[in-house]
Amino acid sequence: MTTEATRVVLSARPQGAATLDDLRHEPFECPDPGDGQVLLRTIWLSLDPYMRGRMDDAKSYATPVGLGEVMTGQTVGEVIASRHKDFAPGDIATGMTGWTDHAVIDGGELRKIDPEVAPIQTALGVLGMPGLTAWTGVNHILRVESGKTLVVSAATGAVGSVAGQLAKAKGLHSVGVAGGPEKCAFATDELGYDACIDHHAQADGKAMAAAIADAASDGVDYYFENVGGKTLAGVIGNMNDHGAIAICGMIAWYGGKNLDEGPQMPMLWRNMLTRKLRAEGFIIYDHWHRFPDFLNEVAPMVADGRVSYRESVTEGLENAPAAFLDMLQGGNFGKTLVRVGADP
Amino acid sequence: MTTEATRVVLSARPQGAATLDDLRHEPFECPDPGDGQVLLRTIWLSLDPYMRGRMDDAKSYATPVGLGEVMTGQTVGEVIASRHKDFAPGDIATGMTGWTDHAVIDGGELRKIDPEVAPIQTALGVLGMPGLTAWTGVNHILRVESGKTLVVSAATGAVGSVAGQLAKAKGLHSVGVAGGPEKCAFATDELGYDACIDHHAQADGKAMAAAIADAASDGVDYYFENVGGKTLAGVIGNMNDHGAIAICGMIAWYGGKNLDEGPQMPMLWRNMLTRKLRAEGFIIYDHWHRFPDFLNEVAPMVADGRVSYRESVTEGLENAPAAFLDMLQGGNFGKTLVRVGADP
Numbered sequence: 001m002t003t004e005a006t007r008v009v010l011s012a013r014p015q016g017a018a019t020l021d022d023l024r025h026e027p028f029e030c031p032d033p034g035d036g037q038v039l040l041r042t043i044w045l046s047l048d049p050y051m052r053g054r055m056d057d058a059k060s061y062a063t064p065v066g067l068g069e070v071m072t073g074q075t076v077g078e079v080i081a082s083r084h085k086d087f088a089p090g091d092i093a094t095g096m097t098g099w100t101d102h103a104v105i106d107g108g109e110l111r112k113i114d115p116e117v118a119p120i121q122t123a124l125g126v127l128g129m130p131g132l133t134a135w136t137g138v139n140h141i142l143r144v145e146s147g148k149t150l151v152v153s154a155a156t157g158a159v160g161s162v163a164g165q166l167a168k169a170k171g172l173h174s175v176g177v178a179g180g181p182e183k184c185a186f187a188t189d190e191l192g193y194d195a196c197i198d199h200h201a202q203a204d205g206k207a208m209a210a211a212i213a214d215a216a217s218d219g220v221d222y223y224f225e226n227v228g229g230k231t232l233a234g235v236i237g238n239m240n241d242h243g244a245i246a247i248c249g250m251i252a253w254y255g256g257k258n259l260d261e262g263p264q265m266p267m268l269w270r271n272m273l274t275r276k277l278r279a280e281g282f283i284i285y286d287h288w289h290r291f292p293d294f295l296n297e298v299a300p301m302v303a304d305g306r307v308s309y310r311e312s313v314t315e316g317l318e319n320a321p322a323a324f325l326d327m328l329q330g331g332n333f334g335k336t337l338v339r340v341g342a343d344p
Numbered sequence: 345m346t347t348e349a350t351r352v353v354l355s356a357r358p359q360g361a362a363t364l365d366d367l368r369h370e371p372f373e374c375p376d377p378g379d380g381q382v383l384l385r386t387i388w389l390s391l392d393p394y395m396r397g398r399m400d401d402a403k404s405y406a407t408p409v410g411l412g413e414v415m416t417g418q419t420v421g422e423v424i425a426s427r428h429k430d431f432a433p434g435d436i437a438t439g440m441t442g443w444t445d446h447a448v449i450d451g452g453e454l455r456k457i458d459p460e461v462a463p464i465q466t467a468l469g470v471l472g473m474p475g476l477t478a479w480t481g482v483n484h485i486l487r488v489e490s491g492k493t494l495v496v497s498a499a500t501g502a503v504g505s506v507a508g509q510l511a512k513a514k515g516l517h518s519v520g521v522a523g524g525p526e527k528c529a530f531a532t533d534e535l536g537y538d539a540c541i542d543h544h545a546q547a548d549g550k551a552m553a554a555a556i557a558d559a560a561s562d563g564v565d566y567y568f569e570n571v572g573g574k575t576l577a578g579v580i581g582n583m584n585d586h587g588a589i590a591i592c593g594m595i596a597w598y599g600g601k602n603l604d605e606g607p608q609m610p611m612l613w614r615n616m617l618t619r620k621l622r623a624e625g626f627i628i629y630d631h632w633h634r635f636p637d638f639l640n641e642v643a644p645m646v647a648d649g650r651v652s653y654r655e656s657v658t659e660g661l662e663n664a665p666a667a668f669l670d671m672l673q674g675g676n677f678g679k680t681l682v683r684v685g686a687d688p
Contacts, residue, residue: 228613247617253610262613265606266597269572273591273625274397281617 003039003080005030007100008320010065014055017255018328022055023071023321030102033083038110040077040093042101043343045317046124047073047324047336048158052254062285070098074129076113076120077103078344086112090344094123101317101340118302125158125335126302126309127295129284133248134162134224135294136287138170141246141280142222146171149216151235153177154226155187155196156310158335159248163224165307166298168192172222175215177208177231179330186333190308199231205263208234219243227252233263236271245279254328310334347383347424349374351444352664354409358399361599362672366399367415367665374446377427382454384421384437386445386684389661390468391417391668391676392502396598406629415443418473420457420464422688430456434688438467445661445684462646469502469679470646470653471639473628477592478506478568479638480631482514485590485624486566490515493560495579497521498570499531499540500654502679503592506642507568509651512536516566519559521552521575523674530677534652543575549607552578563587571596577607580615589623598672654678 004027011024033039054065054072065072075098079091084107087093095110097103113123125131137159138144150167154160155176164187167174176193178184179200187196195215202208212220212234219240225232229252239245252258263271271277301307312332314323320338327336348371355368377383398409398416409416419442423435428451431437439454441447457467469475481503482488494511498504499520508531511518520537522528523544531540539559546552556564556578563584569576573596583589596602615621645651656676658667664682671680 228610232613247613250610250613250617253613259608259610262609264603265576265609265612266572266594266603268609268612269576269591269594269597269606271625272623273594274627276625276627276630278622278624279616280622281615281620283618283620286620 001032002029003102005100005102006317007070007098008317009068009070010055011067013057013067014255017257018052018055018325020321020325023324025318025321031104033081033104036084036106036108037104038079038084038087038093038107039081040075040095040097040103040105040110041080042075042077042097042103042317042340044076044121044124045073045099045320045338045340046075046128047320047327047338048130049249049251049254049328051324052328070100072096073099074124075103075340076123077341082107084108092120092344094128099317099320117299121311121337122302122309124337125311126162126307127299130158130335131162131298132287132291132294133284134159135166135298136284136290137224137246137248137282138163138166140287140290141282142224142244144170144172144222148221149173149175149218150222150224151175151177151212151216151220152224152226153231154249154251155193156183156191156334157226157332160224160226161191161309161334162298162307164191164193169301169306173216173218175212177227183333186310190310202230202234205230205233205261209237212238222246224248225250229253229258229261233261236263236268239271239275239277241275243275243277245277247279247281251328312336314338316340345376346373347446349444349446350661351414351442352661353412353414354399355411357401357411358599361601362396362399362669364665364669367668369662369665375448377425377448380428380450380452381448382423382428382431382437382451383425384419384439384441384447384449384454385424386419386421386441386447386661387687388420388465388468389417389443389664389682389684390419390472391664391671391680391682392474393593393595393598393672395668396672416440417443418468419447419684420467421447421685426451428452436464436688438472443661443664461643465655465681466646466653468681469655470506470651471643474502474679475506475642476631476635476638477628478503479510479642480628480634481568481590481592481626482507482510484631484634485626486568486588488514488516488566492565493517493519493562494566494568495519495521495556495560495564496537496568496570497575498593498595499537500527500535500678501570501676504568504570505535505653505678506651508535508537510642513645513650517560517562519556519564521571527677530654534654546574546578549574549577549605553581556582566590568592569594573597573602573605577605580607580612583615583619583621585619587619587621589621591623591625595672656680658682660684
């Protein structure tokens with residue numbers, strides 16, 4: 001027996017910016033679970049910027065998606081059938097099942113979710129990988145101290161919004177950078193940033209530098225880097241001695257865009273030397289062992305509202321490609337989700 | 345009473361590359377020491393790349409030299425007259441007295457040197473600031489572990505030569521980058537590098553990357569950065585996961601030269617993210633408190649020959665400007681010194 005299902009596969013490798021032609025929604029026959037496996041019906045699919053990197057056939061920290069293969073992605077779903085002792089039909093679980101409405105996966109690669117703690121899709125956002133990424137960057141890469149100043153780019157995104165709120169809860173002066181007045185208003189009004197800079201209103205790195213100098217009058221001690229480009233160019237000259245940069249993403253440069261936008265290399269290096277800065281890249285896969293500590297600290301903050309979150313929901317797996325491309329252009333607002341199936 | 349003396353002052357701020365017209369050798373009347381002060385007769389003057397930065401009127405980690413003021417520099421000299429309790433005529437001492445053959449300085453800013461330990465000019469090199477810089481970079485910034493691979497640029501310079509030897513003594517695979525076959529032969533034959541790459545023979549960052557890949561077959565775990573430019577471009581793609589870069593200098597870019605040479609910014613940032621690299625700038629003034637630990641460890645290594653050194657000596661203070669410019673072009677070989685006066 002099999003299940004009639006649909007999925008989104010990589011149909012072509014992007015030449016520069018990704019397009020709808022690079023992704024294809026198609027039917028497939030989902031097999032029954034084998035021994036130790038589970039059949040999951042997808043309810044929520046997470047869309048994340050890192051997925052753009054998987055579409056290229058370049059050396060990266062993860063294997064690229066092959067042509068004709070299902071796009072990588074994390075989902076939350078309902079167990080339909082199980083041949084794994086830890087899962088029973090009706091359970092809610094999360095795993096890397098990809099852009100598909102049904103999947104068979106080893107039970108050992110799934111994590112069960114308690115629907116009583118928070119809405120189940122938070123396992124893809126504030127209480128999932130983006131939240132853990134933010135928490136790790138703030139606490140283990142930047143190692144922030146209260147009273148200092150943090151700048152967060154993509155400040156209202158799934159990662160940035162958590163980073164800003166965690167820093168605020170620790171008593172830092174927090175400055176967000178986001179695209180457009182609506183996001184900036186959300187950053188200050190809902191996420192508690194002390195200030196937010198609209199990068200659409202900054203013509204270049206020089207204008208960005210002036211805006212950051214204005215918003216961070218004591219200089220910048222920490223930069224949570226999600227974008228690269230002119231925001232990085234604007235931050236670097238405002239860094240204080242012994243400042244730190246956590247390199248988490250560089251969405252401004254993904255797909256070969258805006259490569260001339262950003263600081264000149266000698267200027268970056270000179271600032272790093274004379275101001276004795278530390279810059280450190282990190283990938284969340286090295287930090288999964290921190291997940292229990294993260295959940296212990298942040299789940300109560302979500303429950304009592306100290307950490308809030310916003311979702312950008314697209315209905316239907318067939319609309320995932322357009323939603324994904326829109327997110328890469330900054331059209332999303334908060335955690336980008338696709339509702340693939342109905343709640344149980 | 346005063347002493348007839350000469351000094352080298354900054355006569356003009358360089359426009360791009362520094363020239364002989366920017367420095368002037370001139371007579372002056374050196375005053376007698378006041379209370380708590382010492383009159384020092386210079387024997388040795390150290391020339392260092394950082395001095396180029398002091399000639400510019402730009403925000404840096406140190407105050408620029410003013411027009412008409414004596415150039416900054418560390419010297420070793422003989423005490424001629426003293427009104428400080430810790431110093432007596434005939435003592436040998438080192439301090440930041442500048443490019444001058446006589447100077448009056450507070451005794452508290454001088455450090456006495458024991459001429460029995462090593463030749464007195466080593467206080468300017470292997471047992472002075474360059475040695476401390478190398479030791480700090482290797483041990484406290486890179487935090488090297490045996491069995492891993494280190495690349496050192498300006499590998500035969502005052503800092504690089506010590507960094508390479510310290511790493512070798514700790515059991516690392518060490519790869520130097522230096523300018524020309526003579527320096528490269530010295531790097532492998534005298535300094536113990538496992539391999540040395542002649543950067544004159546590498547047309548660009550791509551060629552450098554291939555040469556480094558060849559010399560560091562297990563990849564690069566640590567990079568001791570003294571130069572920037574095409575060497576950095578060649579190193580970055582060869583870094584292993586969780587590698588570290590200690591940013592100590594960037595001589596290739598000083599004076600606004602070769603600004604297009606080096607990695608493109610997005611390429612650097614991408615490597616830092618996907619390989620989870622750490623880059624950290626450091627300035628030795630933050631690390632002076634480590635001097636006793638450094639001296640305890642490295643002085644015996646110099647005494648028994650485990651750490652050797654080479655000097656590039658120019659005779660006469662009047663020749664210091666030309667020697668300095670030559671050093672900036674890579675014409676020096678080892679620690680660059682000017683003999684300003686006779687031994688006691």
